[in-house]
Amino acid sequence: MRAWNLRLWLVICGIGLLATSCGSSSKGSSAAAGEEVFQQRCSACHTIGNGKLVGPDLAGVTTRHDVEWLNSWITDPAAFAKTDPAAGDLFTGAMPSLGLSPREVDSVIAYLDSNRDVAVGAPTDGPRELSAAEFDQASGIYFNRCAGCHGTLRAGATGPNIQPDTTREIGTAGIETILTNGLPGGMPAWGKSGILSADEIELMANFVQMDPPTPPPLDLAQIKDSWSLMVPVADRPTEPQTSRDWQNYFGVILRDAGQVAIIDGDSKEPVAILDTGFAVHILRSSATGRYFIAVGRDGRVTMIDLWTKTPQIVAQVQGCFDARSVEGSKYQGYEDKYIVEGCYWPPQYVVFDGQTLEPLVMRGILSPDVNGKELEEVRVASIVASHFDPTWVMGLKESGYVGIVDYSQPDFPLVEKIPADLYLHDGGWDHTGRYFLIAANARNKLEVIDVKTKQLVGEVETGDTPHPGRGANWEDPEYGWVFATTHLGEGKLTLVGADPVGHPEYAWKVVREVQIPGTGSLFLKTHPGSPWVWMDTPMSNVIEESHQVCVYSKEKMVLEKCFPIADHGRVVHFEYNRAGDEVWVSVWDKKGEIVIFDDATLTEKARITGDWLVTPTGKFNVYNTAHDVY
Numbered sequence: 001m002r003a004w005n006l007r008l009w010l011v012i013c014g015i016g017l018l019a020t021s022c023g024s025s026s027k028g029s030s031a032a033a034g035e036e037v038f039q040q041r042c043s044a045c046h047t048i049g050n051g052k053l054v055g056p057d058l059a060g061v062t063t064r065h066d067v068e069w070l071n072s073w074i075t076d077p078a079a080f081a082k083t084d085p086a087a088g089d090l091f092t093g094a095m096p097s098l099g100l101s102p103r104e105v106d107s108v109i110a111y112l113d114s115n116r117d118v119a120v121g122a123p124t125d126g127p128r129e130l131s132a133a134e135f136d137q138a139s140g141i142y143f144n145r146c147a148g149c150h151g152t153l154r155a156g157a158t159g160p161n162i163q164p165d166t167t168r169e170i171g172t173a174g175i176e177t178i179l180t181n182g183l184p185g186g187m188p189a190w191g192k193s194g195i196l197s198a199d200e201i202e203l204m205a206n207f208v209q210m211d212p213p214t215p216p217p218l219d220l221a222q223i224k225d226s227w228s229l230m231v232p233v234a235d236r237p238t239e240p241q242t243s244r245d246w247q248n249y250f251g252v253i254l255r256d257a258g259q260v261a262i263i264d265g266d267s268k269e270p271v272a273i274l275d276t277g278f279a280v281h282i283l284r285s286s287a288t289g290r291y292f293i294a295v296g297r298d299g300r301v302t303m304i305d306l307w308t309k310t311p312q313i314v315a316q317v318q319g320c321f322d323a324r325s326v327e328g329s330k331y332q333g334y335e336d337k338y339i340v341e342g343c344y345w346p347p348q349y350v351v352f353d354g355q356t357l358e359p360l361v362m363r364g365i366l367s368p369d370v371n372g373k374e375l376e377e378v379r380v381a382s383i384v385a386s387h388f389d390p391t392w393v394m395g396l397k398e399s400g401y402v403g404i405v406d407y408s409q410p411d412f413p414l415v416e417k418i419p420a421d422l423y424l425h426d427g428g429w430d431h432t433g434r435y436f437l438i439a440a441n442a443r444n445k446l447e448v449i450d451v452k453t454k455q456l457v458g459e460v461e462t463g464d465t466p467h468p469g470r471g472a473n474w475e476d477p478e479y480g481w482v483f484a485t486t487h488l489g490e491g492k493l494t495l496v497g498a499d500p501v502g503h504p505e506y507a508w509k510v511v512r513e514v515q516i517p518g519t520g521s522l523f524l525k526t527h528p529g530s531p532w533v534w535m536d537t538p539m540s541n542v543i544e545e546s547h548q549v550c551v552y553s554k555e556k557m558v559l560e561k562c563f564p565i566a567d568h569g570r571v572v573h574f575e576y577n578r579a580g581d582e583v584w585v586s587v588w589d590k591k592g593e594i595v596i597f598d599d600a601t602l603t604e605k606a607r608i609t610g611d612w613l614v615t616p617t618g619k620f621n622v623y624n625t626a627h628d629v630y
């Protein structure tokens with residue numbers, strides 16, 4: 001037995017429980033256990049003998065590194081890279097700490113060693129030909145599941161570039177592995193979670209190695225053709241026809257049912273379930289709160305009147321083929337006057353009448369990026385409505401500009417383009433409504449825009465892929481006002497100083513970082529009267545973590561606790577009721593639930609269930625959404 005093998009043997013046999021297999025079998029129980037761990041935790045990025053995936057082929061790795069080295073590397077690659085030069089050379093930031101126990105690490109090494117004689121594999125197998133029907137099917141799946149992160153033309157944004165040059169390097173088998181198991185930085189495990197079948201994964205693995213189809217334009221005439229006004233303004237009530245507190249209604253997205261449920265926040269009863277269309281993404285309230293405006297991934301905008309006895313759809317229109325954001329005009333004198341829709345495709349925004357959704361203007365946003373690089377795709381990401389002047393502020397994702405649209409001017413022009421950083425995604429106001437903080441999430445930063453001076457005033461590195469949603473604002477006992485975000489790529493809540501008047505020394509700097517168990521956080525939420533900040537981790541590939549919520553104490557300045565609230569689905573997104581004493585959380589599943597907590601005691605108060613509650617995701621309280629309470 002060579003020296004290295006002997007050491008490996010000693011390490012593995014030193015673990016009592018595994019000792020029975022030592023010396024008896026070439027692939028004993030520790031290697032068998034290691035195989036299981038490898039399949040679950042490593043095989044998304046590595047093969048043994050089947051070529052490079054995201055990470056290198058690990059065939060023969062135990063002949064290249066000794067057991068102590070591998071142990072340190074697998075346990076915490078980032079920490080090890082700081083102390084070991086070879087590890088430092090190898091570490092690109094992609095290899096995460098997997099949180100394996102020492103026994104699991106040993107078993108993985110034993111498994112790798114049991115494959116020490118396997119030869120490193122050839123990297124790729126090319127794509128097979130797809131029939132026209134298969135190509136169409138794959139285009140549909142790509143649009144539904146992939147385009148949001150990787151872009152319609154696949155140039156990358158929140159997710160990496162996956163154009164054929166890159167995907168062919170990985171090859172069909174490698175892509176299938178990634179699609180099945182996901183990746184630690186937020187790439188969902190489409191196969192393991194049962195969302196894509198094995199056949200669909202095979203189809204997509206081939207499709208993404210081919211050139212993307214060219215998506216068509218959508219002009220104003222076509223947008224006008226899509227407009228339908230179900231209830232003219234003259235036929236609508238002039239005052240609320242319900243005795244319910246409609247300002248405490250919650251609009252709940254039933255994503256895969258293509259519906260929005262309007263739930264009475266007091267009685268918790270569904271008062272209406274409305275067919276809004278394909279994969280609704282978000283709702284926003286008009287400035288008065290009377291109308292909910294829904295936007296679907298297919299670009300359809302739906303206006304819901306909450307003043308009728310039962311809420312009803314009064315108008316619909318399609319301004320884009322692919323969209324994620326919509327907002328109303330909120331400046332004094334312009335309440336409920338206009339609606340803007342931001343498109344993912346085509347690269348444009350569209351302004352509608354705020355009472356009827358009649359299309360008024362469509363304006364293109366394609367431009368070179370902040371570095372002067374020509375682009376073929378620029379998507380409108382987050383949009384907020386200023387309370388200081390008649391403007392909308394929007395993140396122009398690929399170009400890295402924050403655009404300002406002046407809706408007091410006849411043609412709703414983009415009057416400013418403030419250079420920030422690439423891949424702008426989601427964001428919200430600071431507590432004064434003067435500063436807009438938006439994540440350049442692939443750059444691990446929050447960009448801070450002063451909408452009064454129309455300048456970029458801060459750039460803050462917060463962590464791996466910040467995802468603030470609308471963000472959360474509160475007064476920290478030490479640092480004054482802060483704006484916070486969680487992250488998709490690491491388990492961390494980051495507090496950024498947001499008090500340039502009271503605490504200028506901390507403004508737009510990281511002032512606190514709080515570890516939370518689990519990556520894959522999408523949303524956090526608080527309320528001015530609450531002592532807590534609620535956080536989710538729905539995109540964690542560790543099932544238990546996707547079921548939990550975590551709560552941070554503003555006063556104690558520590559993570560109070562994390563606890564599971566379901567044994568199925570993904571627990572996602574928070575919303576407070578109008579009074580700010582209840583928090584609503586979705587269990588995003590075919591058999592969905594909404595769990596309601598008493599915010600003072602953190603105890604469960606009610607659980608809404610029912611066959612109608614299919615895949616609930618975002619929830620929007622009328623009062624809080626109209627007034628930007630977060």
Ligand code: DHE
Binds near residue numbers: 426
């Ligand atoms: Fe969202 C907000 C884009 C996936 C639920 N999401 C946003 C915003 C953007 C965005 C740009 C900000 C809108 C604004 O403020 O005007 N979302 C995207 C994507 O590109 C992405 C990553 C991939 C995709 O294909 O769509 C994506 N989003 C999701 C989901 O998978 C979620 C969890 C469920 C779903 O709808 O499929 C989801 N996104 C939400 C919600 C908000 C949101 C609930 C609003 C948060 C808020 O509190 O305001």
